Amino acid sequence: MQSNLIHYKKNTGDFLLDARFNLQQNGITVLFGPSGSGKSMLLNCIAGIEPADLAICYINNATYDHSKSCIHLQSHARHIGYVFQDSRLFPHMNVLKNLQYGHKRVTGNNSYITLADITERFALNSLLDRFPHQLSGGQKQRVALARALLSCPKLLLLDEPLSALDHAAKQELLPYIENIQRDLTIPVIYVTHDLQEVLRLADHVLVINNGIIIDQGNLADLCITQPLLTQDEGKSFILQGNVSQVDEKQCISTVLCGDQPILISGPPLAAKQPVRILVHARDVSLCLTHSHDSSILNILAVTVNRISLPENGKQIVECLLGDIPVLALLSIRSVNKLELKPGKQIYAQFKATAMVK
Amino acid sequence: MITDAIQLDPVLITLKLALITTVVLLIIGTPLAWWLANTRTRYKTPIEAMVALPLVLPPTVLGFYLLVAFSPQGFAGKLWSYFSDTPLTFSFSGLVIGSVIYSLPFVVQPLQASFENIGKPLQQAAATLGAKPVDIFFSIVLPLSYRGFFVATTLGFAHTVGEFGVVLMIGGNIPGVTQVLSISIYDHVESLEYSAAHIYSAGLLLFSFVVLFIAYTANRRLNIRL
Numbered sequence: 205m206q207s208n209l210i211h212y213k214k215n216t217g218d219f220l221l222d223a224r225f226n227l228q229q230n231g232i233t234v235l236f237g238p239s240g241s242g243k244s245m246l247l248n249c250i251a252g253i254e255p256a257d258l259a260i261c262y263i264n265n266a267t268y269d270h271s272k273s274c275i276h277l278q279s280h281a282r283h284i285g286y287v288f289q290d291s292r293l294f295p296h297m298n299v300l301k302n303l304q305y306g307h308k309r310v311t312g313n314n315s316y317i318t319l320a321d322i323t324e325r326f327a328l329n330s331l332l333d334r335f336p337h338q339l340s341g342g343q344k345q346r347v348a349l350a351r352a353l354l355s356c357p358k359l360l361l362l363d364e365p366l367s368a369l370d371h372a373a374k375q376e377l378l379p380y381i382e383n384i385q386r387d388l389t390i391p392v393i394y395v396t397h398d399l400q401e402v403l404r405l406a407d408h409v410l411v412i413n414n415g416i417i418i419d420q421g422n423l424a425d426l427c428i429t430q431p432l433l434t435q436d437e438g439k440s441f442i443l444q445g446n447v448s449q450v451d452e453k454q455c456i457s458t459v460l461c462g463d464q465p466i467l468i469s470g471p472p473l474a475a476k477q478p479v480r481i482l483v484h485a486r487d488v489s490l491c492l493t494h495s496h497d498s499s500i501l502n503i504l505a506v507t508v509n510r511i512s513l514p515e516n517g518k519q520i521v522e523c524l525l526g527d528i529p530v531l532a533l534l535s536i537r538s539v540n541k542l543e544l545k546p547g548k549q550i551y552a553q554f555k556a557t558a559m560v561k
Numbered sequence: 562m563i564t565d566a567i568q569l570d571p572v573l574i575t576l577k578l579a580l581i582t583t584v585v586l587l588i589i590g591t592p593l594a595w596w597l598a599n600t601r602t603r604y605k606t607p608i609e610a611m612v613a614l615p616l617v618l619p620p621t622v623l624g625f626y627l628l629v630a631f632s633p634q635g636f637a638g639k640l641w642s643y644f645s646d647t648p649l650t651f652s653f654s655g656l657v658i659g660s661v662i663y664s665l666p667f668v669v670q671p672l673q674a675s676f677e678n679i680g681k682p683l684q685q686a687a688a689t690l691g692a693k694p695v696d697i698f699f700s701i702v703l704p705l706s707y708r709g710f711f712v713a714t715t716l717g718f719a720h721t722v723g724e725f726g727v728v729l730m731i732g733g734n735i736p737g738v739t740q741v742l743s744i745s746i747y748d749h750v751e752s753l754e755y756s757a758a759h760i761y762s763a764g765l766l767l768f769s770f771v772v773l774f775i776a777y778t779a780n781r782r783l784n785i786r787l
Contacts, residue, residue, distance in 0.1 A: 253685045279688040280696075292686035296704045305700070306690030355690045 208391065212249040212269075213258035221245050221256075221415040227263065227359075231407030232385050232392045234423075236399075236433070242415040243395045247361050250393070251286050252279035263359050263391070283314065285357030289364045291344040293336035299347050300332040306355025315356050317388075325387075326350040326380060342373030349380060353388070360384065362394045366401060381405060402433065403440060403482050409433070428522065428529050439520060441531045443481040443556070447473045456501070462526055467501040468556050481556050485520060488532035488554040492542060500553040506530050508548045511539060523552055570737050571745035571761070578653070578741060579721040582660040586668040586717045587710070589661070594672035595698065613666045620663065624730025627659050631731055651733040656741075659727045667716040675709025676702060708780065715776040719769060 208227035214220075221242045227233060235243050248254035250261060252268065259269035259276065268277045268284075285306075293302050307319055323329050326346055336344060345365050352360060362381070366374045382405065385392055394405055402409060402423070409426045411419040411433070419430050424442045426433055445461035450472045457473040459466045459481060466481060473479060494503055506523035513519070514536050521532045521544055530552050534544075544550070597609060615623060630637040631649040637658075641649045649655040679702055687697045703710075725743040732739035734748065742761055749758040 251685075251689055253688060278693075279685070280691050280693050282689070283691070284689060286686070286689040288682070288686065290682070292682050294683060294687070294701060305687070305692070309691035309696075311691075351690070 208263045209260060210250060210263070211258070211260040212246055212256045214245065214249065214254075214256040219245075219415060221249075223412060223415065223417050225410055225417045225420055227391055227393070228408045229264070229391050230385075230389065232381075232394050232405050233408040233410060234402050234406035235393055235395045235410045235412060236402050236406075237397060237412035238432075239397055241412045243397075243412055244363055245415075246412070247286070247363050247393065247395055250359075251284050251361055252277060252282050253286075266358070280309075283356070283358045285352035285355055285360040287345070287348050287352050287360070287362045287365045289367055291336075291341075291348040293339075293344055293347060293351070295336050298333055298335050299328060299339070302336070302347060303328070303332075303351050303354055306351055310356045317353060317356055319354060322350045322354050325383070340373065341369050342376050345369065345373075345377055346380060349377075349384075353384065358390060360390055360392045362392065364396055364398075365394075367396070367398070378404065399433065403427070403442065404480075424529075428531070439485040439531060439533060440482055441485065441529055443483065443528060445479060445481070447475050447477045447479055450475050462528060464504065464525055464528070466556055469501065483530075483554050483556055485531040485533040488530065488552055490521060490523070490532050490534065490538075490542060490544070491551050491553065494551050495553075498553060500555060502556055503551050503553045504530070506550060506552045508544050508546050508550060510546060511544060523550070525552070568736075568745075571740050571742045572764075574653075574738075574740065575722055575742040578656055578660060579718045581657050582664060582721045583668075583714055583718045585657065585661050586664060587714065590665065590668040590672055590713065590717075594669045595676055595702075597669070597673050598676035612669050615663050616666050620724065620726025621730060623663060624659065624727040627655075627662070627727065627731050631655050631658075650731060651735060651739060653732075653738060656728060656732045656739055659731045660721045660724060663724055663727045664717050664720045667720045668713040671709045671712040671716065672706070675706035675712075678709075679705050711779060712776065715772060719772050719776075722765070723769065 208229060210227055211224040213222045219242065223242065223246050235246065237243050245254060249256045249259065250268075256269075256271075259271045261267070261269040267275050268282055269275060294305065297305065303319060303322070307315075323332065326349070328347065328350060331339065331343060331347070336347075339347065349362075349365065365381070366377060369377065381394070385407070394401075396402060406423040409419075409421060409423050409430075410417050411426070411430055413432065419426060419432075424444065427441050443459075443461045443466060445459045445466065447457050448460040448465065449458040451457070452472045455469055455472055457468045457470075459468055459473075459479050461481070468481065494505070504525050506525045508521060509524045509529070510522040511519055512522070518533055518535055519539050521534055521539065523530045523532065532552060542550070593612070597605060597612075628650060629635050631641070632638050633642065633648055638649050645654070649658070683701055683705070684697050687701050692700060723743065724741075725747070728739070728741055729744060729747075732741070732744075734740050734744055740748075742765055746758050746761045746765075749755070749761070
């Protein structure tokens with residue numbers, strides 16, 4: 205079992221970074237935190253473009269930094285791909301030259317990806333002759349992502365790659381980011397302060413605040429427990445499973461989460477595909493009886509586990525579906541009316557939309 | 562006849578001096594400007610001030626100290642005597658060294674400004690893509706600072722063509738060896754040969770205007786392109 209240990213300490217006078225964590229080898233690790241919490245500084249330290257006072261970084265059995273033994277690899281020797289918020293394409297090179305820049309500099313047998321493969325996967329063939337100033341924001345980031353991957357990195361860092369984009373461009377780019385993790389077995393650290401991106405992309409979450417990693421774990425757990433991830437209106441929970449049945453006629457797919465089928469309406473999903481279902485707590489309603497005359501597809505028998513303290517006249521009721529938490533945001537009035545208390549058997553109903561992983 | 566008084570030698574010497582000086586300046590000035598643009602040492606400011614000195618010093622002051630240094634008893638003169646039998650003062654080589662020092666800020670400052678203008682972000686991106694520092698300089702910095710090089714070359718060349726005081730102090734006025742245009746004009750005026758002085762002066766005026774005009778036009782064009 206290999207462990208990827210990262211620990212950086214840096215005092216800039218008015219800010220102290222002291223971040224230590226174990227990086228998961230597989231999947232996307234989202235580094236989440238408010239602006240000014242040290243996310244970018246940490247990423248720059250890992251990439252070797254910003255010096256730290258204390259630096260320890262082992263990834264994939266390679267030592268990148270170990271200040272006690274005076275080991276500090278220069279960033280060009282790290283094989284760490286970095287996608288910046290501002291894309292940083294080279295303005296004097298066209299897209300093709302930009303893509304080749306890192307690829308040409310891959311040494312020996314470190315190459316694991318080809319230019320043709322990447323240009324096709326990122327749909328860049330029609331853009332190869334263009335210069336960066338002729339690209340839209342979304343296209344720029346797509347090229348930047350492809351360029352970073354073509355350098356055949358052993359670790360990929362993404363620093364808020366979507367934050368400068370409008371909604372449509374974000375939606376266009378997200379699948380490409382999700383696919384990286386599916387197609388390549390390199391660890392990915394994705395920095396963001398956008399909750400929606402966390403919920404959509406994260407396999408693991410690191411929560412950073414004031415330069416310190418205050419919480420880490422898998423997304424489904426942290427969604428429930430970490431206050432920074434659970435601001436009430438946005439409070440949500442995640443169901444994960446695989447598509448078991450698809451009814452193309454009625455446009456309904458069945459996703460098996462554990463042994464609990466969840467029905468999803470909308471464009472049919474591919475069978476057997478792993479799927480993440482995001483449910484907002486505000487979209488969940490609770491009732492005491494199983495209503496057979498409801499338009500709601502998913503009516504699940506759950507047990508009340510915990511009820512939060514009221515905030516703005518609302519309470520979060522945490523129920524358990526087997527061992528999967530299901531959250532509902534209810535008014536105090538409703539909680540009282542249904543006489544909800546821990547241990548009570550009730551039914552949760554909600555509409556679900558799936559996000560393809 | 563006027564044409565008898567007009568000789569081509571000063572023109573050729575001036576052009577040769579300006580050309581060699583510009584080449585030497587680019588070779589020395591580029592690493593110096595690169596270093597100044599990137600260093601964090603506290604010696605940066607005094608060194609910048611030293612590079613800029615020729616901008617404010619009267620050329621005669623610079624020329625006087627160079628003359629002292631170049632003399633066979635001077636520091637530079639002694640050093641030179643190891644490499645060459647001819648003295649440094651009143652020689653073409655001495656003129657080149659003097660001109661390089663005199664025109665240094667006109668080359669270093671535009672280069673440094675354009676290097677600083679490119680900034681760290683692109684260079685960091687290049688580094689994460691596996692490019693070593695020298696590689697980054699040639700693949701990113703150099704192509705992106707061609708405007709700075711253009712301005713530096715033009716100014717370095719034009720400024721050397723126009724120098725007078727330093728040349729007079731260290732080069733003397735040896736026809737065919739160190740007599741450049743500006744000094745030749747001075748000579749003609751001294752001996753009241755105004756018509757010859759007119760031709761040289763008008764030629765220099767026109768030349769300077771054309772060079773600067775081309776420089777500014779090109780600079781604007783390039784500006785729009787980037």
